[in-house]
Amino acid sequence: EYLKKHLLMQILPNLSPEKLVSAAVVQITDITELNKSERDLTRLAEILHLRIRQKNKELKVANDKLKAELVRRKMAEAKLRANRDELSLLLSRMGEGMVVQGNSGISYANPRLRRMLGLPQNRLIGRHFDDFLEFEEPWADLSQANSPYIAKIKKGNDTKKWVKVSPQELDPIKHGPEARFSVVTDIHDHIEIKNRLIRSEEHTSESSHV
Numbered sequence: 001e002y003l004k005k006h007l008l009m010q011i012l013p014n015l016s017p018e019k020l021v022s023a024a025v026v027q028i029t030d031i032t033e034l035n036k037s038e039r040d041l042t043r044l045a046e047i048l049h050l051r052i053r054q055k056n057k058e059l060k061v062a063n064d065k066l067k068a069e070l071v072r073r074k075m076a077e078a079k080l081r082a083n084r085d086e087l088s089l090l091l092s093r094m095g096e097g098m099v100v101q102g103n104s105g106i107s108y109a110n111p112r113l114r115r116m117l118g119l120p121q122n123r124l125i126g127r128h129f130d131d132f133l134e135f136e137e138p139w140a141d142l143s144q145a146n147s148p149y150i151a152k153i154k155k156g157n158d159t160k161k162w163v164k165v166s167p168q169e170l171d172p173i174k175h176g177p178e179a180r181f182s183v184v185t186d187i188h189d190h191i192e193i194k195n196r197l198i199r200s201e202e203h204t205s206e207s208s209h210v
Contacts, residue, residue: 006032097184118155161188
């Protein structure tokens with residue numbers, strides 16, 4: 001077998017006083033190992049460069065996943081806060097009637113509202129809550145408005161009570177764009193006391209003019 005060698009040849013001239021080449025020294029150096037080391041370093045640099053590129057790709061993928069996870073977590077936290085706020089509202093309204101309805105009628109009525117109406121859930125689903133309300137004056141369909149309004153609620157046994165209906169906001173994505181949520185507060189005793197006071201004042205005023 002033949003071994004290839006890399007040699008570096010240097011010629012060093014020997015000049016005479018007249019500046020003429022009188023002799024020359026030829027120096028030959030074996031640089032095989034030096035060339036091999038340089039090639040090895042070049043290959044190592046290329047491998048390192050490829051590894052750095054691969055690692056950068058992996059870091060970018062991991063970073064993108066982390067960003068996506070942060071976005072999902074923020075959305076989940078926002079949804080959790082919204083659900084918590086909704087639950088807090090529901091808990092704070094436990095003593096009041098609550099109804100959810102859309103174009104197809106009532107989809108949910110809590111126990112308090114069912115007691116107000118004197119009807120079970122299965123007799124309320126699909127009916128419109130407005131059908132159970134009675135207004136003292138010609139009504140401009142304020143039940144479609146977003147402001148609280150006062151009406152009489154008709155119970156199953158024909159008794160009527162004053163109530164305050166307060167529409168609340170619902171998440172259109174979660175419940176649908178047509179869904180409406182209302183809190184129904186029994187204010188019958190308050191209205192009756194107020195009416196008695198008014199009648200008493202009117203009676204006192206009439207008596208004073210006699």
